[in-house]
Amino acid sequence: MNHDYQRDISGCGLTGVISKKKRMIGGDVIVRSLCLMNDRGNGLGAGFAAYGIYPEFRDFYALHIMYDDESSQRTCEEYIRNEYHVEKAEDIPTRPVKTIAISPRVVRYFVKPLRERMEGGIGEDDFVVRTVMRINSEIEGAYIFSSGKNMGAFKGVGTPSEIAEFFRIEEYEGYIWTGHTRFPTNTPGWWGGAHPFTLLDWSIVHNGEISSYGINKRYLEMYGYKLTLLTDTEVAAYLLDLLIRRHGLDIPTACTVLASPFWKDVDYMDEEEKEAITLLRLTYGSALLNGPFAILFGHSKGLVGLNDRIKLRPLVAATKDDMVFIASEEAAIREICKEPDRVWAPRAGEPVIVALED
Amino acid sequence: MFKSLAPPEYLATIDTDKCIRCKRCIQNCGWSVYSWGGDRVLIDTAKCVKCLRCYHYCPVEAIQILDNPVRFRQNAYWSYHHIRNIKRQAETGGIPLTGMGSDQPYPVLFDHLLLDACQVTNPSIDPLREPMELRTYLGKKPSRVEIERGDDGKIRTTTEMPPQIKLEAPFMFSPMSFGSISLNAQKVLAMAAKECGIVMNTGEGGLHEDLLPYRDHIIVQVASGRFGVNPDYLNAGVAVEIKIGQGAKPGIGGHLPGEKIPLEVAKARMIPVGTDALSPAPQHDIYSIEDLRQLIYAIKEATNYKPVSVKIATVHNVAAIASGIVRAGADMVYLDGFRGGTGAAPTIIRDHLGIPIEHAVAAVDDRLRQEGIRNEASIIAAGGIRSSADVAKIIALGADAVAIGTAALITMGCTVCGKCYTGNCSWGITTQRPELTVRLDPEVYAERLINLIHAWSHELKEILGALGLNAIESLRGNRERLRGVGLDTQTLDILGVKPAGR
Numbered sequence: 132m133n134h135d136y137q138r139d140i141s142g143c144g145l146t147g148v149i150s151k152k153k154r155m156i157g158g159d160v161i162v163r164s165l166c167l168m169n170d171r172g173n174g175l176g177a178g179f180a181a182y183g184i185y186p187e188f189r190d191f192y193a194l195h196i197m198y199d200d201e202s203s204q205r206t207c208e209e210y211i212r213n214e215y216h217v218e219k220a221e222d223i224p225t226r227p228v229k230t231i232a233i234s235p236r237v238v239r240y241f242v243k244p245l246r247e248r249m250e251g252g253i254g255e256d257d258f259v260v261r262t263v264m265r266i267n268s269e270i271e272g273a274y275i276f277s278s279g280k281n282m283g284a285f286k287g288v289g290t291p292s293e294i295a296e297f298f299r300i301e302e303y304e305g306y307i308w309t310g311h312t313r314f315p316t317n318t319p320g321w322w323g324g325a326h327p328f329t330l331l332d333w334s335i336v337h338n339g340e341i342s343s344y345g346i347n348k349r350y351l352e353m354y355g356y357k358l359t360l361l362t363d364t365e366v367a368a369y370l371l372d373l374l375i376r377r378h379g380l381d382i383p384t385a386c387t388v389l390a391s392p393f394w395k396d397v398d399y400m401d402e403e404e405k406e407a408i409t410l411l412r413l414t415y416g417s418a419l420l421n422g423p424f425a426i427l428f429g430h431s432k433g434l435v436g437l438n439d440r441i442k443l444r445p446l447v448a449a450t451k452d453d454m455v456f457i458a459s460e461e462a463a464i465r466e467i468c469k470e471p472d473r474v475w476a477p478r479a480g481e482p483v484i485v486a487l488e489d
Numbered sequence: 490m491f492k493s494l495a496p497p498e499y500l501a502t503i504d505t506d507k508c509i510r511c512k513r514c515i516q517n518c519g520w521s522v523y524s525w526g527g528d529r530v531l532i533d534t535a536k537c538v539k540c541l542r543c544y545h546y547c548p549v550e551a552i553q554i555l556d557n558p559v560r561f562r563q564n565a566y567w568s569y570h571h572i573r574n575i576k577r578q579a580e581t582g583g584i585p586l587t588g589m590g591s592d593q594p595y596p597v598l599f600d601h602l603l604l605d606a607c608q609v610t611n612p613s614i615d616p617l618r619e620p621m622e623l624r625t626y627l628g629k630k631p632s633r634v635e636i637e638r639g640d641d642g643k644i645r646t647t648t649e650m651p652p653q654i655k656l657e658a659p660f661m662f663s664p665m666s667f668g669s670i671s672l673n674a675q676k677v678l679a680m681a682a683k684e685c686g687i688v689m690n691t692g693e694g695g696l697h698e699d700l701l702p703y704r705d706h707i708i709v710q711v712a713s714g715r716f717g718v719n720p721d722y723l724n725a726g727v728a729v730e731i732k733i734g735q736g737a738k739p740g741i742g743g744h745l746p747g748e749k750i751p752l753e754v755a756k757a758r759m760i761p762v763g764t765d766a767l768s769p770a771p772q773h774d775i776y777s778i779e780d781l782r783q784l785i786y787a788i789k790e791a792t793n794y795k796p797v798s799v800k801i802a803t804v805h806n807v808a809a810i811a812s813g814i815v816r817a818g819a820d821m822v823y824l825d826g827f828r829g830g831t832g833a834a835p836t837i838i839r840d841h842l843g844i845p846i847e848h849a850v851a852a853v854d855d856r857l858r859q860e861g862i863r864n865e866a867s868i869i870a871a872g873g874i875r876s877s878a879d880v881a882k883i884i885a886l887g888a889d890a891v892a893i894g895t896a897a898l899i900t901m902g903c904t905v906c907g908k909c910y911t912g913n914c915s916w917g918i919t920t921q922r923p924e925l926t927v928r929l930d931p932e933v934y935a936e937r938l939i940n941l942i943h944a945w946s947h948e949l950k951e952i953l954g955a956l957g958l959n960a961i962e963s964l965r966g967n968r969e970r971l972r973g974v975g976l977d978t979q980t981l982d983i984l985g986v987k988p989a990g991r
């Protein structure tokens with residue numbers, strides 16, 4: 132177990148929007164909302180996640196990969212073609228931005244795992260997760276930054292407007308969007324380090340500094356997760372993956388684990404609930420995210436906003452018809468929704484869970 | 490009379506001008522240093538152990554206990570203690586005994602570790618305004634939980650909760666038997682444990698009936714002597730501990746001489762009055778890990794599956810041993826570091842066997858994680874916990890809770906003089922002499938011990954607050970919040986801690 136790592140810390144602003152009826156929302160909307168919070172970032176990182184953007188490839192995992200150079204691309208592509216059927220491979224469309232001097236090559240692949248490579252009854256999702264872990268920790272210069280179906284993350288070093296311009300965000304349409312602007316305090320600018328952080332169709336944007344990072348990391352390592360980014364966001368993403376996908380907890384219960392209620396409140400719950408919450412706390416105490424955070428996590432069926440157990444970071448939510456907005460600041464919501472039906476500040480540790488209507 | 494060639498360690502002195510001849514020092518000294526000479530107090534300084542009982546009870550500050558300035562010629566290699574021990578052994582042919590933990594100047598890792606604090610990028614938390622959770626559960630934890638959601642939206646679980654010991658703060662009192670300490674001292678521990686919502690441990694001396702009211706706060710111990718063990722005893726507390734070894738004397742048994750077995754001790758131990766109480770070095774039914782497993786499950790069967798703890802001394806291969814213990818079914822592994830205290834141990838053993846608790850906890854926590862069985866058992870760290878800072882550091886290294894022995898005795902008056910094995914403790918702690926034990930009023934001293942636990946709990950909360958944490962489990966194993974100062978790379982590697990500045 133490696134302990135001699137440099138952790139990556141940052142402050143930031145985040146915003147997200149979802150249409151419960153799956154109406155398509157243009158990329159320009161999230162860009163406007165995010166750009167309003169420019170002062171929450173310092174131009175060293177921004178990004179977006181969008182769901183519903185690849186309907187014609189909805190059955191394929193969309194791998195977004197950044198490459199430092201041609202040789203890393205060659206090694207990585209060889210690996211992928213060995214393990215996957217590749218339906219389509221193409222450069223992610225970008226446009227030159229004056230202020231972005233250096234950028235990695237960004238390529239996307241629509242893939243399906245090859246049956247014969249999936250030994251030991253491993254499921255497709257687990258197979259893809261393994262690929263992400265392998266490539267990101269073993270192939271120097273290659274980094275998978277998005278791996279879900281019919282969704283994608285776009286991120287890099289720059290201000291929200293620069294990154295939006297670079298990735299031509301306004302050309303995409305999705306039914307869920309999240310966006311993030313970053314204020315790193317100790318990182319050299321690395322494109323992979325920006326948010327959102329994704330795994331399969333999970334995408335996370337996060338504001339805060341997890342004070343329990345060390346134990347969260349060691350806990351995840353017990354389950355085979357390789358933490359290569361050393362950011363809090365990575366920890367949050369893997370914990371959700373473990374709790375929800377691998378341990379089968381529902382989203383509200385997973386939120387209870389990440390931001391556990393205090394014992395003083397648990398002691399007054401009715402017996403059955405108390406027993407369940409106590410057992411969760413005893414079992415998943417090392418997964419408690421302690422310290423200031425506000426996170427938004429998107430997945431193919433919804434959007435969730437969550438604060439730490441004493442609300443040390445801002446998070447505001449609003450609704451308008453079938454739309455729900457969650458952001459660091461109310462202003463970022465009002466920028467794209469002049470007259471919301473309802474605006475509220477979610478309480479500490481109480482998740483805002485929005486599901487798509489079927 | 491033959492005068493020992495080993496000069497006395499201390500010089501007890503009385504300022505005769507100040508002395509008012511009240512004779513309190515004569516009454517108070519358990520070692521008979523003082524006697525009445527008709528017009529003044531006579532002093533036999535060779536008997537003095539510097540426990541300072543006399544000093545505290547002298548009303549006029551007439552007493553001074555000095556370290557004997559007469560030393561052998563200074564020699565960086567042949568220390569005073571080496572020469573003195575050889576002389577004593579030449580005179581007696583025996584094994585010099587000692588009490589309490591090792592006082593030798595091995596490096597203290599605790600003093601080379603510093604905790605983190607929050608500034609700007611994450612806020613610290615004020616424990617006076619926000620809840621701070623120290624509650625700790627000891628025992629096996631499931632690796633995952635099945636949750637169902639009822640129609641009312643509330644959750645319930647179908648996963649069974651393994652038996653747990655609930656502690657209001659991550660402390661417990663280390664095992665100290667009735668026999669090695671007085672019943673009054675055990676009562677102090679029991680009363681404080683109850684008041685603080687933690688647990689004490691009987692040690693291997695059986696359970697005196699006076700402690701029964703505190704049974705919800707007692708762990709009963711089964712050691713190699715099997716004193717006082719029967720089904721009622723096993724079921725008397727909240728858990729059972731199998732003692733394999735003790736940090737101060739790994740691999741060594743115990744010997745409580747017959748003169749220290751008066752009626753009450755004999756009853757609790759279920760042995761005849763005045764017989765020597767011998768604890769063999771190993772448990773004679775545990776010669777291997779399979780044997781341990783059988784005993785663990787025999788005890789579980791006998792107690793309707795109460796949690797079982799296994800206590801070992803931290804020896805070189807502690808990580809592998811602990812892993813074996815967990816796989817053998819233990820719910821807790823109690824690690825007793827080489828600094829751990831004792832009522833009596835050969836000095837040579839105490840000072841030269843074992844490894845420090847800091848290394849041991851780090852190694853065991855790592856190993857159990859590598860094997861994916863960290864949730865199977867709780868780690869209890871003991872052996873030289875001196876302050877709440879030590880507690881925070883050892884928890885950050887991976888312990889679930891700590892056990893404190895010496896610190897608890899210090900609240901009862903102990904000055905760590907290290908002469909517990911003589912049975913003359915002037916503070917009434919490690920003695921069975923009735924005129925000495927009456928000095929230890931359980932009510933009065935329980936209050937002090939409760940104060941200590943409360944004080945350390947408050948300090949722990951302050952430390953957590955500075956770290957920006959509000960639950961003890963977020964510190965547990967969180968080595969990211971520790972830094973080493975003046976430690977070599979390999980030690981840092983073993984501890985899993987970065988050097989300061991990184």
Ligand code: SF4
Pocket residue numbers: 503507508509510511512513514515530543546547548549550551552
């Ligand atoms: S206790 Fe102090 S004053 Fe009293 S006899 Fe002893 S030395 Fe003298």
Ligand code: SF4
Pocket residue numbers: 540588589898902903904905906907908909910913914915916918919
């Ligand atoms: S318990 Fe008594 S004899 Fe033992 S070290 Fe403390 S004061 Fe000395």
